[in-house]
Amino acid sequence: MTSRRALSLVLRSVPPSAIGITQLTPPRNTALLPLRIAISKPAQRAYLTSVLFFSTCFLLLLVSIAAYLAFYWTFIPRIGFSRPIHLQFDSLESPPWGIANLAPELVSLQPYDVKIQIRLPRTKTNTEIGNFMVETVLYAPGEKGSVVDESKMPVVKSVDTNKVLASSRRSAILTYYSPVVDLARKATELHWLILGWRLEAETLEVPVFTGVSFAKGWRNVPDTMQIQVQSSARMQIYEASVVFKARFQGLRWIMYNHRLTSAFVFIGAFWGTEVLFTAICWAILSVWIFSGDDTTVKSEDADTRRIKAEDSEEEDPARLSDTERTYPTYSKGPAMRFNSPAIKKEETEPEPFPQLLTTALEADDEDESDDFFDSGLGTSLESTGNTSSKEALRKRKNKQSRT
16 A cells, blocks of 8 residues: 555656656647648748748839830830932932931941932933932931921032031942843743833942941931932932941840840849849848837836836835734733745756656565554645654554553
8 A cells, every 4th residue: 555655646746758658639639730830920921921022023023024125125226227218300400319307217326238229210311321320418407306398408519518427429320231132131021011010120229328327416316318319311210218227236236136035134134133122122121120129129128127126126025924924922022023034945856757666666665564654745744743743653552552
């Protein structure tokens, strides 16, 4: 009986985790554990942060694409364009001339190749003239946004040289065919000529400028061009036009000829720069906001500690309760007062389980006697003291002797 009671006392004083006994969790809690983790506050904070991060990155990507498209549209001019030239035949003395409006296709610091296309019929007059001259003049714009009136455009002979940005004179001639070759060529193309699918005409391309470029500034970029066809006799002309073709160099050449690669590189660069500066701004704002909150919290903690310190100073531990420290006397003298000094309580570590178990087993080996007396450890008998235990033992022996 003694060993069982001692063993039960030992097992009660030892926590279950010390002897390898773990508390089993219900199956329902185990099944709901992943759901609780998924809807916990740290998980919700992570979800919100991820949504904000990816939304911001996607928005910045759209901004980068729009920025690259705007940059491409502004930086890369048209590769080529043409303008019709309406020739004017004023009198027999003046050669035919015409003008063309070039705005706003031309840009500064960009080389251009310029050609004049003239379509001439193969008449006897045109073939007998032989060589003729094509003169081209580029004029600077007037006031910004003004519209050129073609009917008031001056002839080359009376042009104001202060407004001329570039000029050129080139020669041209129709292709010569001997009478026999010309007759054979017409015979092979006779059916096309009868049906009207072909004409007895020839188109000449006269290069007037090669790699011409203009200085920076809108006043240095021409907006009007005038041509004049000079010959010994009046020429017969079907139509005329001017063709500008940009000669890209450097970055413009790369962006135009490698569009997908340049788009990927520039959009990535724009997007990376935007993300970097957004992260820097977010870090600065976070540090500024959270640092202010920490300062406030720290100041509140300091005030709380100061208040607690003042409260502890005002309290007098000796005067908390006079009843417990006042004892009456038999005489009529003053009551006795006793102040016990504060004793620091030290936490005692529980005895390891193996040592307690060894003690219990040793107690089991001892012989049981009738003189055994339960000390009442852990019960109300513990408060009776050593004197009451001896008294109870003496009374028990006297009772047994009487019987």
